[in-house]
Amino acid sequence: MTRWEVLVTDILAGTTVVGRENASAGAGLVAAARRPGGEPVRTETETILPGTRHETPLYVVDAPKAGPTVMVTGGIHGDEPNGIEVAREAASWYPDAGRLVVIPEANRVAIENGRRDGVGGDLNRQFPPDRPPETELARGLWTTIERHAPDVFLDLHRSLGIYGVHPRYVGQAIFHSPSARGEELAAYLNEVAIPWYMPFHRFTAATSMMGGPLLFHAVDREFGADAYLFETTAFLLDQEAKNELTRHAVAKVLSLHGLLEAADGRGGVGR
Numbered sequence: 044m045t046r047w048e049v050l051v052t053d054i055l056a057g058t059t060v061v062g063r064e065n066a067s068a069g070a071g072l073v074a075a076a077r078r079p080g081g082e083p084v085r086t087e088t089e090t091i092l093p094g095t096r097h098e099t100p101l102y103v104v105d106a107p108k109a110g111p112t113v114m115v116t117g118g119i120h121g122d123e124p125n126g127i128e129v130a131r132e133a134a135s136w137y138p139d140a141g142r143l144v145v146i147p148e149a150n151r152v153a154i155e156n157g158r159r160d161g162v163g164g165d166l167n168r169q170f171p172p173d174r175p176p177e178t179e180l181a182r183g184l185w186t187t188i189e190r191h192a193p194d195v196f197l198d199l200h201r202s203l204g205i206y207g208v209h210p211r212y213v214g215q216a217i218f219h220s221p222s223a224r225g226e227e228l229a230a231y232l233n234e235v236a237i238p239w240y241m242p243f244h245r246f247t248a249a250t251s252m253m254g255g256p257l258l259f260h261a262v263d264r265e266f267g268a269d270a271y272l273f274e275t276t277a278f279l280l281d282q283e284a285k286n287e288l289t290r291h292a293v294a295k296v297l298s299l300h301g302l303l304e305a306a307d308g309r310g311g312v313g314r
């Protein structure tokens with residue numbers, strides 16, 4: 044078998060090699076996040092919009108040491124399970140410092156229907172500048188976010204194509220507020236999780252104009268948060284590959300903003 048036949052076989056096998064290719068370098072941060080530290084974390088659960096069709100849980104994980112509040116949202120679009128599944132996992136991680144706030148299933152109606160949109164259209168277009176959020180769910184989420192006042196915000200998504208490769212699609216990209224560390228996040232993902240033979244899947248970081256109606260725009264405007272919108276892609280990646288990239292991204296954001304002490308997970312750095 045030639046080298047190229049090996050490559051094609053790997054890709055056709057489901058491309059689950061993505062996200063695991065450099066596991067020795069990259070698994071460290073995710074492993075550190077999953078590993079209990081010396082002092083226990085304290086976890087609380089809240090309910091957003093209780094008694095409505097939008098009712099959904101929020102998890103607060105308080106680390107033993109003080110630090111910033113990082114909020115992670117999944118399921119703003121109901122047909123993007125990578126964000127939902129990885130946000131659920133992150134709710135049982137062990138940050139070393141600060142507070143991790145997780146909303147895994149932001150848009151319950153959309154998730155139950157397996158569709159991008161829930162009630163009132165695309166939830167990620169309902170946070171315009173200078174006007175209140177546009178729907179009951181958007182207002183309920185916003186009230187909750189205001190209460191937790193995140194310093195850092197990470198919204199998890201999945202596109203169908205690749206940013207800069209497929210017109211109109213935005214996959215394999217980190218959109219971020221000017222102050223956020225999107226370039227470092229993209230560089231990390233490319234180093235630990237994208238094999239050399241999938242160059243089109245390398246992540247791109249793009250600074251966003253924050254005047255739009257997307258939730259991460261609004262969180263940046265309102266709280267001056269370092270805000271990220273993470274997009275992986277369905278193009279050639281199976282569900283576990285998408286989840287693994289999403290997992291690496293969440294762990295790296297926690298690390299970049301001081302919630303994980305392991306700097307990069309290399310060389311067995313841990314607690």
Ligand SMILES: [Zn+2]
Nearest residue numbers: 120123200201
């Ligand atoms: Zn999305």
